[in-house]
Amino acid sequence: MNQSANVYPVKPEFAAKARITRERYEQDYAESVAQPEAFWGRVGHRLDWMRAPTQIKDVSYDLNHFRIHWYADGELNASVNCLDRHLANRGEKTALIFEPDSPDQPAQHITYRDLHARVCRLANALRGLGVVKGDRVTIYLPMIPEAVVAMLACARIGAIHSVVFGGFAANSIADRVADCGSKLIITADEGLRGGKKVPLKANVDAALKMPGTNSVETVLVVRHTGGAVDMQMPRDRWYDAVVDSQPAECVPERMNAEDPLFILYTSGSTGKPKGVLHTTGGYLVYASFTHEAVFDLQEDDVYWCTADVGWVTGHSYIVYGPLANGATSLVFEGVPNYPDYSRFWQVIDKHQVTIFYTAPTAIRALMREGEEPVQKTSRKSLRLLGSVGEPINPEAWRWYYDVVGEGRCPIVDTWWQTETGGILISPLAGAIDLKPGSATKPFFGVVPALVDASGQVLDGEAEGNLVLLDSWPGQMRTVYGDHQRFIDTYFRTYPGTYFTGDGCRRDADGYYWITGRVDDVINVSGHRIGTAEVESALVSHPKVAEAAVVGFPHDLKGQGIYAYVTLNAGEAASESLHKELIAHVRKEIGPIATPDHLQWAPGLPKTRSGKIMRRILRKIAENAPDQLGDTSTLADPSVVDSLVKERRVP
Ligand code: 6R9
Numbered sequence: 001m002n003q004s005a006n007v008y009p010v011k012p013e014f015a016a017k018a019r020i021t022r023e024r025y026e027q028d029y030a031e032s033v034a035q036p037e038a039f040w041g042r043v044g045h046r047l048d049w050m051r052a053p054t055q056i057k058d059v060s061y062d063l064n065h066f067r068i069h070w071y072a073d074g075e076l077n078a079s080v081n082c083l084d085r086h087l088a089n090r091g092e093k094t095a096l097i098f099e100p101d102s103p104d105q106p107a108q109h110i111t112y113r114d115l116h117a118r119v120c121r122l123a124n125a126l127r128g129l130g131v132v133k134g135d136r137v138t139i140y141l142p143m144i145p146e147a148v149v150a151m152l153a154c155a156r157i158g159a160i161h162s163v164v165f166g167g168f169a170a171n172s173i174a175d176r177v178a179d180c181g182s183k184l185i186i187t188a189d190e191g192l193r194g195g196k197k198v199p200l201k202a203n204v205d206a207a208l209k210m211p212g213t214n215s216v217e218t219v220l221v222v223r224h225t226g227g228a229v230d231m232q233m234p235r236d237r238w239y240d241a242v243v244d245s246q247p248a249e250c251v252p253e254r255m256n257a258e259d260p261l262f263i264l265y266t267s268g269s270t271g272k273p274k275g276v277l278h279t280t281g282g283y284l285v286y287a288s289f290t291h292e293a294v295f296d297l298q299e300d301d302v303y304w305c306t307a308d309v310g311w312v313t314g315h316s317y318i319v320y321g322p323l324a325n326g327a328t329s330l331v332f333e334g335v336p337n338y339p340d341y342s343r344f345w346q347v348i349d350k351h352q353v354t355i356f357y358t359a360p361t362a363i364r365a366l367m368r369e370g371e372e373p374v375q376k377t378s379r380k381s382l383r384l385l386g387s388v389g390e391p392i393n394p395e396a397w398r399w400y401y402d403v404v405g406e407g408r409c410p411i412v413d414t415w416w417q418t419e420t421g422g423i424l425i426s427p428l429a430g431a432i433d434l435k436p437g438s439a440t441k442p443f444f445g446v447v448p449a450l451v452d453a454s455g456q457v458l459d460g461e462a463e464g465n466l467v468l469l470d471s472w473p474g475q476m477r478t479v480y481g482d483h484q485r486f487i488d489t490y491f492r493t494y495p496g497t498y499f500t501g502d503g504c505r506r507d508a509d510g511y512y513w514i515t516g517r518v519d520d521v522i523n524v525s526g527h528r529i530g531t532a533e534v535e536s537a538l539v540s541h542p543k544v545a546e547a548a549v550v551g552f553p554h555d556l557k558g559q560g561i562y563a564y565v566t567l568n569a570g571e572a573a574s575e576s577l578h579k580e581l582i583a584h585v586r587k588e589i590g591p592i593a594t595p596d597h598l599q600w601a602p603g604l605p606k607t608r609s610g611k612i613m614r615r616i617l618r619k620i621a622e623n624a625p626d627q628l629g630d631t632s633t634l635a636d637p638s639v640v641d642s643l644v645k646e647r648r649v650p
Contacts, residue, residue: 006394006435006436007433007434007435008401008410008433008434008435008436009433010022010410010429010430010431010432010433011410011429014296014383014410014429014430015430015431017298017430018296018428018429018430018431019292019293019296019297019430020293020296020428020430020431021430021431022430022431022432024431025428025431025432025441026431028444029442029444032444032445033445033447033470036056036057036445036470037056037057039444039445040056040057040070040285040445040473041053041056043285043289043444044056044071044074044281044285044473046285046288046289047076047081047281047284047285047288047324048076048080048081048084048085049074049075049076050075050076050077050080050254051073051074051075051076051254052074053071053072053073053074053257053281054073055069055071055072055073056070056071057069057070057471058070058072059470059471061471061491061495061496061497061498062496063487063491063492063495066487066491068471068475068477069258070257070258070279070281070282070285070471070473071257071258071281071282071285071473072256072257072258073257074256074257074281075254075255075256075257076255076257076280076281076284077155077156077252077253077254077255077280078152078155078255078261078280078284078320078324079119079123079152079153079155079156079252080156080252081284081288081324082152082155082319082320082323082324083095083112083115083116083119083152083323084116084252086112086326087112087113087116089326090112090326091111091112091113092111092112092113093111093112093326093328094109094110094111094328095110095111095112095114095115095323095328095329096108096109096110096115096145096148096328096329096330096331097109097110097302097328097329097330097331097351098110098144098145098330098331098333099330099331099332099333099334099347099350099351100192100333100334101192101193101194101195101333101334101335101338102192102195102334102339103339103343103346107350107351108145110145112326115145115148115149115152115323116248117248118145118149119149119152119153119156119250120153120156120246120247120248120249120250121243121244121246121247121248121250122149122150122153122243122246123153123154123156123157123250124246124247124250125153125220125242125243125246126153126154126157126159126184127157127250128242128246129184129217129218129220129237129242130183130217131157131159131183131184132157132158132159133157133158133159133253133255133259134158134159134160134259134260135159135160135183135184136159136160136161136162136180136181136182136183136263137150137154137159137160137161137162137182137183137184137185137186138161138162138163138164138173138176138177138180138182138184138185138186138216139151139154139161139162139163139164139185139186139187139309140163140164140166140168140173140185140186140187140200140203140204141163141166141186141187141188141191141200141222141309142166142188142191142192142193142198142200142224142333143166143308143309143331143332143333144188144222144224144331144333145331146186146188146222146239147163147309147331148309148318148319148323148331150186151163151262151309151315151319152319152323154262155261155280156250156252156253157250157252157253158253158255158259160180160260160261160262160263161261161262161263162176162177162180162182162262162263162264162265162275163262163264163309163310163314163315164176164265164310165308165310165311165590165592166191166198166200166308166310167198167308167310167590167591167592168203168310168589168590168592169203169586169587169588169589169590170203170204170206170207170210171207171210171587171588171589172273172588172589172590173203173204173207174207174208174210174211174212174213175272175273176265176273176275177207177208177212177213177215177216178210178211178212178213178215179265179272179275179480179481180263180275180480180481181215182215182216183215183216183217183218184216184217184218184219184220185204185208185216185218185219185220186219186220186222186239187200187201187204187219187220187221187222188200188201188221188222188223188224188225189201189221189222189223189224189225189226189227189228189229190224190225190227190229191224191225192224192225192333193333193334193335193338194334194335194337194338195338195339197225197227201219201221201229201230202229202230204219205230205232216235217235218235218236218237219235219236219237220237220238220239220242220243221236221237221238221239222239222240223238223239223240255280256280256281257279257280257281257282258279258280258281258282258477259279259280260277260278260279260280260477261278261279261280261283261284262277262278262315263275263276263277263278263480264276264278264311264312264315264418266312266417266418266419266528267521267528267529267530267533268489268501268519268521268530269489269501269519269520269521269530269531269532270520270530270532271530271532272533273530273533274479274480274482274485274486274489275479275480275481275482276312276418276419276476276479276480277476277477277478277479277480278421278474278476278477279477281473282421282473282474282475283320283421283422283473283474284320284324285473285474286421286422286472286473286474287315287316287317287320287321287324287421287422287474288320288321288324288325289422289444290316290321290422290423290443290474291316291317291321291322291324291325291327291422292321292325293428293443293444294386294412294414294423294426294428294443295355295357295384295386295412296384296428296429296430297325297327297355298354299326300354301327301328301354301355302328302330302351302352302353302354302355302381303322303327303328303329303330303353303354303355303357304329304330304332304347304348304351304353304355304356304357305317305318305322305329305330305357305358305386306332306336306344306356306357306358306359306362307357307358307359307388307389311418311527312416312417312418312421313357313388313389316421316422316474317357318331321422330347330351330353332347336362336365336366337365337366340373341366341369341373342373342374342376342377344356344358344362344366345373345374345377345379345404346377348377348379348381348382349377349378349379349381352381353381353382354381354382354383354384355382355383355384355385355386356382356384356385356386356404357385357386357387357388357414358386358387358388359387359388359389359390359525359526360387360389360390360391360392360393360396360526360558361389361390361525361526361556361557361558363387363392363396363399363400363404364393364396364555364556365556367395367396367399367403368556371403374403374404375403379404379405379406382404382405382408382409383408383409384409384410384412384429385400385401385404385405385409385410385411385412386411386412386413386414387400387411387412387413387414388413388414388415388416388423388526389523389525389526389527390516390523390525390526390558390559391437391513391514391515391516391558392413392436392437393437394436394437397411397413397436397437398436401436410427410429410434411427411434412426412427412428412429413426413427413434413437413438413439413440414426414439415439415502415512415514417500417501418476418528419475419476419490420472420474420475420476421473421474421475421476422472422474423443424442424443424446424448424468424472425439425440425441425442425443425446425448425512425514426439426440426441426443427439427440427441435511437513438507438511438512438513439512439513439514440511440512441510441511441512442512443472445470445472445473446468446470446472447468447469447470448466448467448468448469448504448512449466449467449468449469449497450462450463450464450465450466450467450504450505450506451464451465451467451494451497452464452465453465455493455494455495460506460508461506461507461508462505462506463503463504463505463506463515464503464504465494465499465500465502465503465504465518466500466502466503466504466512466514467494467497467498467499467500468497468498468500469496469497471498475498501517501518501519501521502514502515502516502517502518503515503516503517503518516559517551520532520614522549522550522551522559522561523551523558523559524551524554524557524558524559524560524561524592524593525556525557525558525592526558527592529561529589529592529593531548531549531550531551531614533589533593534547534549534561534563534585534589534593534595535547535548535549535563537584537585537588537589537593538563538565538581538584538585540584540588541580541581541584542568543567543568543571543577544565544566544567544568544581545566545567545568545569546565546566546604547563547564547565547566548563548564548601548604548612548614548617549561549562549563549564549595550562550564550614550617550618550621551618551621552596552597552618552621552622553622554596557596560596560597561593561594561595561596561597562595562596562597562598562599562617562621563581563585563595563597563598563599564598564599564600564601564604564617564643565581565598565599565600565601566600566601566602566603566604567600573600578598581595581598582594582595582598597621597648598648599643599646599647599648600646601639601643601646602639602642603636603639603642604617604639605617605631605634605636605637605639605640605643606634606635606636607633607634607635608633608634608635610635613634615629616628616629616631616634616640617643620640620643620644620647621647623647625644625647628640
């Protein structure tokens with residue numbers, strides 16, 4: 001293939017106005033890795049500190065002296081940086097545009113001054129309810145302005161927020177509440193997505209009946225749809241009744257740079273989701289700096305990230321990054337296909353969005369509907385497009401570029417993780433030529449490397465496991481309540497490095513191409529699901545003896561979920577049990593974990609020591625029975641033949 005045909009050079013007209021040009025990138029990148037202290041010390045000035053940091057970086061990945069500290073003697077408050085400091089010059093600027101689920105409902109424009117008042121009121125209310133610095137608060141809200149208000153109100157008083165995605169079911173809420181011992185939950189009566197109601201309060205009620213959740217003293221309920229809910233006094237309080245009468249000023253808590261800002265649960269290879277913990281100073285420096293540099297942020301931009309605040313993308317690039325930068329950030333409650341497939345593009349026209357950041361799964365779903373729903377909108381306001389969550393296939397990239405952006409808008413394909421806090425590998429549109437499907441080059445201060453299975457660093461053109469050789473300020477600091485798990489998961493596999501869990505190729509031009517997870521995490525529509533979580537949901541059903549779950553390539557979702565289930569002796573497989581098990585997983589974890597295929601497995605391929613050989617199950621799910629490889633080490637090779645024969649054809 002002719003590589004040069006696949007390069008989209010930096011557009012001179014973009015570079016002419018861009019914050020970061022090629023020379024600047026090359027120079028600053030070199031400095032950022034050679035003298036990280038000097039570089040990040042300078043970048044740290046972008047925030048308002050109550051006490052300016054003098055200790056910039058103190059990091060060791062050596063397991064005997066392990067530590068990650070950034071700006072360790074600095075003091076600041078994240079909400080002050082996102083609100084108060086803009087009041088003098090941007091008080092009347094729109095901080096949030098809220099676009100509701102239904103286009104028939106009016107949009108809202110919330111200025112920095114309004115947002116400041118709303119955050120202060122809730123912060124005062126939380127203090128009144130006994131929430132103090134270091135307490136954990138769970139936020140289970142739809143994509144409405146209160147979700148942003150809630151996060152910032154926690155930050156204002158030093159409470160650690162844990163946002164739980166509104167698509168998770170009661171069990172998942174309960175696990176997360178129990179793990180961090182939340183004192184208070186902020187939720188809404190119901191959510192609204194694509195015209196359908198989501199029973200948020202009822203899910204919280206069910207979660208709080210589960211073991212381990214009695215740390216929760218108060219549930220604040222936002223009236224959103226007005227739907228009927230059970231209020232259990234004195235635990236449950238209406239948000240407006242508690243918040244509206246509060247003063248619109250609230251003295252912010254002084255936080256050390258290394259004090260926790262939030263916990264966000266994410267799936268790993270094994271066990272229950274991990275509470276990824278981010279701290280205040282480094283995270284905010286990194287989220288705001290990457291947001292400004294990667295999206296080439298200008299003062300009059302209208303910026304829209306379509307993620308949900310329940311994921312890290314929403315944290316860093318709807319809330320903390322944009323607001324710390326004084327930007328206008330659009331909060332969208334709805335979905336791409338409601339009321340029809342033009343919705344995204346209509347919202348762009350309605351609010352004159354200039355920067356649009358979405359996920360490949362959404363692009364692929366919209367691409368399938370053809371160009372007509374796009375063509376009937378203008379999109380002339382757009383100047384930059386972004387992609388995040390999974391590798392973007394070149395066909396989808398080109399459609400995004402040619403059809404959505406009409407060849408005018410560069411695409412930044414941003415690779416990063418919940419753990420990294422912000423973008424680590426991405427083009428800078430004024431500096432780096434684009435290649436469809438490649439996240440291109442490392443951001444300032446980021447030192448990627450590829451290693452083989454033995455940990456040998458590979459040079460030049462190569463493919464291997466992606467590790468990072470040095471720290472950056474937005475790096476997670478620990479797994480909440482389990483520091484050992486943090487170290488074991490990320491720093492033990494390839495000593496001296498942070499292991500990402502991703503595979504990656506580097507081409508002859510030094511461009512990085514992420515190939516996907518190399519561990520037992522499935523990336524479904526850009527959302528991480530641990531195979532172990534789905535397996536444990538399946539075996540919690542009384543009729544299931546054993547389950548094994550793998551990912552398989554899926555046209556729209558990137559990866560789908562394929563489950564192999566062995567029933568208890570005496571249980572008969574049936575279509576109704578098949579449906580029941582799929583519904584059971586939805587109920588246990590949430591709709592995002594719904595298996596696409598569920599196959600009855602009289603036996604699973606195991607080694608003689610009893611380990612399930614997922615490699616074989618993956619190949620069967622992919623319909624590649626000719627690539628099963630060596631099956632001779634199996635305890636009973638014959639189970640493979642029967643699984644191949646009984647494969648559920650998608
Ligand atoms: C931000 C976010 C992280 C995993 C990551 C990788 C995949 C994310 C990507 C990408 C290729 C990109 N991923 N962005 N793969 N290109 N631009 O998505 O965080 O939910 O923690 O997922 O997503 O596999 O390891 P998170």
